[in-house]
Amino acid sequence: MLIERARSGDDTALDLLVRRHHASAYRVALSITRRDDVAQDVVQDAFIKAFGALGGFRGDASFRTWMMTITANEARATLRKRGRWSESAIDDVGPIAADEPDPAEQAVSGHESARARTLLETLPEKQRLSVSLRIDDGLSFREIGEAIGSSEGAARVNYFHGIRRLRELME
Amino acid sequence: MSQTECGTIREYLPDFAAGRLGTDQVGAVEAHLPSCAECRAEFELIQMLLDAPPVVPERLADSVVSVVRTSRRSGRRPWWGISAAAVAAIALGIGVSTDRAGNVAGPVPEFASEADEGEAWLSDDGLLAGAPSIDGLSDEALLELLEELSEEGAA
Numbered sequence: 001m002l003i004e005r006a007r008s009g010d011d012t013a014l015d016l017l018v019r020r021h022h023a024s025a026y027r028v029a030l031s032i033t034r035r036d037d038v039a040q041d042v043v044q045d046a047f048i049k050a051f052g053a054l055g056g057f058r059g060d061a062s063f064r065t066w067m068m069t070i071t072a073n074e075a076r077a078t079l080r081k082r083g084r085w086s087e088s089a090i091d092d093v094g095p096i097a098a099d100e101p102d103p104a105e106q107a108v109s110g111h112e113s114a115r116a117r118t119l120l121e122t123l124p125e126k127q128r129l130s131v132s133l134r135i136d137d138g139l140s141f142r143e144i145g146e147a148i149g150s151s152e153g154a155a156r157v158n159y160f161h162g163i164r165r166l167r168e169l170m171e
Numbered sequence: 172m173s174q175t176e177c178g179t180i181r182e183y184l185p186d187f188a189a190g191r192l193g194t195d196q197v198g199a200v201e202a203h204l205p206s207c208a209e210c211r212a213e214f215e216l217i218q219m220l221l222d223a224p225p226v227v228p229e230r231l232a233d234s235v236v237s238v239v240r241t242s243r244r245s246g247r248r249p250w251w252g253i254s255a256a257a258v259a260a261i262a263l264g265i266g267v268s269t270d271r272a273g274n275v276a277g278p279v280p281e282f283a284s285e286a287d288e289g290e291a292w293l294s295d296d297g298l299l300a301g302a303p304s305i306d307g308l309s310d311e312a313l314l315e316l317l318e319e320l321s322e323e324g325a326a
């Protein structure tokens with residue numbers, strides 16, 4: 001299949017895998033890093049790592065979930081590196097960067113949909129990631145568990161807590 | 172409204188809102204929503220989120236393709252034939268990272284705590300595609316596309 005072709009070094013197969021999965025990978029990276037530029041770097045590195053490891057990837061497993069897992073790990077590793085390297089890193093990895101406008105305030109004037117999306121970003125990481133992966137990417141709770149490094153049950157709980165919190169924030 | 176019924180419906184709502192749900196389940200959701208304000212409110216929230224998806228940078232796919240190809244050609248990373256254990260380590264986030272001075276920072280166990288090697292592979296791709304276009308294609312359809320593209324390339 002496609003993975004086999006990619007594994008044998010077929011450039012076109014690799015390109016197709018990128019085009020098929022880059023958007024999901026980007027959303028995961030963005031949800032964790034909350035920065036577009038950092039998220040784009042994360043996605044590049046994640047694909048390089050994933051393709052570098054394709055030789056051992058089992059064709060019957062889900063490439064998508066595997067890719068999401070590698071991306072989430074890469075995003076967290078990047079945040080850790082930035083934490084060590086950058087003096088302003090605490091702002092970068094905190095729940096909301098101190099110099100950014102409060103999303104809750106910022107969102108009041110905006111469209112309800114945009115407001116919901118902005119408020120989603122204020123939730124704890126596993127909650128916002130579970131909500132995003134379930135809604136934006138249609139991942140099952142089992143797949144989300146794999147991607148965020150928790151059990152299926154924990155992914156379900158994170159999703160429903162996130163949804164409940166978001167409803168409270170929207171009121 | 173029974174909690175069991177709401178529980179089932181709430182599980183369906185994301186796929187229902189995104190048009191990813193099977194016919195039988197769609198019927199169940201459509202029958203439930205008019206009489207349940209709680210599930211309706213949750214459905215509306217999910218719809219709002221779907222109405223404002225994060226914007227994926229237009230040129231990201233191209234830049235990833237380019238970086239991947241460059242990385243492959245330069246051979247600065249091992250390409251094929253990496254061990255299954257190393258693959259599992261990458262997937263589970265077990266890595267040894269170094270800082271700028273080259274000091275080993277130690278293993279990063281965060282992801283390894285709850286998933287074991289076996290779990291990382293137990294998954295199916297399902298029918299739950301993300302964005303349209305290539306995302307929505309089956310492997311078979313993608314392979315056909317591949318064939319077409321290689322024929323074009325050869326012509």
Ligand SMILES: [Zn+2]
Pocket residue numbers: 172176177180203207209210211
């Ligand atoms: Zn209900």
